[in-house]
Amino acid sequence: MKYSSSLVVFVIVSLVFIFACEGIANVAQWQRGLAIHAWTEEKRNALLFPQFFDNASEVLLWPEDQVAKDRKILEHHALSSFSPQGLTDAFADSPDGIIRSSGWYGDNWIGHQGYAAFNAESESNVSFEGYVPEFIPNNHIVVQLNDEVVFAGNLTGGASISFAGPVRKGINVINVTCEKEVIPSKLGINPDLRPLAFRLSIHRT
């Protein structure tokens, strides 16, 4: 076949068009990778720490009763997110090895409710140091470790407390519930816009 220059130009332009589309799509997909990562990380957290979520099965896009059954199988056989590597990955991003839910902030302040989780290689103890700020005259605080109450009581503003609890091998979840929360900026105390109730630091031994 004899090739006219217009045909060759058409072929070249076609290839440029195809690879321009492909190039744009590949760059977009590469950049989208981080969003996918965040999306799947949320799924991983819903699988590992269902307590953090109002409805973990909705996040996992699967019926609740089946997720509960399947979670036990996965945990028993140390599969997927429950494998040693999966757990290492899950806690890799938190510098102190503790993942906190949205109501429990990185500086240890907690609002009305907060969850945290950490992984333990073996059975041991964990100690807690709590503090109720002066701007809340009194507050009722309940701290649960793996669904067992390790502290419950009324605390006056400015009070500090210490207590401890048993840690089991594997994932440990802490649930803190506070009766009252206050937004300091609304009271003109400081510019903090977060609803705060209690500060709780965790010391693993």
Next chain:
Amino acid sequence: MNVNLRRWLPFFVVLTPIVILLIWYVYRTWTNTIFLADFLFVPLVGDFLNGNWSPIFLFSRFGEHLLVGTGILDLFAAKYFAWDNRIFPLMFIPAYALTAAIIYSECLKIFDKLRSIILGIIFLPLCFLCFSLVAQTWVGMSTQFEWGLTIGFLIAWFLQRDFDTSSDSPQPRWPLIAILILVPINFLVFTGSYFPGVVFGLGVMYLSRALLTGKWRAPRIFLVAVEVVICALLYCYYVFILQADKNGAAMRGIFHYFADPVGTIMFYVYGIGGSVMDQHTFESVEPSIYLIIGSILGIISLVALWLFIKTEMYRKTYLPIYCMSYTLGIITAVRVGRGLFGDPIWILNDWYSFHLSFFVIGVVWILLYVLVDAYTQTQRGAIDEV
């Protein structure tokens, strides 16, 4: 260095950085977790690891899509990789590499006179398309279908050996035996409801060969065709009678396919557009952009088909035709199988993207062949003038 190995050097030079980039992408993108339909396999995996298991379980549960292949891959991942889900996108890589290797092996045959470095330059865009992120849809069951696609391509490659008329010596038997083994494995283990892609691809390959060369008689191909038809019927029996299609979606789909011809045409155009751009590229833009891209690519592909005939590329290979027809077969299967009415953008869903991306590989392959052919003619002309 061995001559054959030297000729394969460009393949590895091109492949290596692309594979490294893809592995990086997998670990940057995916988290070790399971969700959605992955949960379907948890009881099976649990039974398997407890030892209360029989291979028959693999055949007993997962409807039209999740065939034995996904179960096998899950058990493999659970046994050896603690079911780290990132193993599934990584399993795509050998499948893509095998596709790229088949293409490279064809390029070696087609461009046998070219220097290795030029061969590498021609192969680079094709290899890039094999690994394109447009086609990345990694959930467990996609891995099964990706391997179905690759094994289908392998079958087409083996089958094409029987098309080779350049040699007077009889064709060896092993490709036929390989095909006869691979076809049922592919249909019943990996491809499942996407079998029309392979059937359409092989059918169009055979028809184009018969029309272009006038050689209709092909006993080996007929033997393969009989096996393909038996496997397709078995699969249809499995799906329609035993398993999933309880609400008759496929029957509705056949009706809609013909009752809504505009929707059906749009479905193809969107599908062709989806072969170069996945639905997330312009998420906030009107999906009509895919219609525009699909229309342009549709025109380019028609010209490419014309060039395939005019340049007599078919004397060297039919695989670009297989690639294009495979995707068209998949688009048809989705249109029919999903019983869709007036919803052409459905075909842009993530889980179809790697099926669609095969189309553009065929088109680019032909266009590159034309460019090289034109260049070779120019060189020859220049030598003649001298």
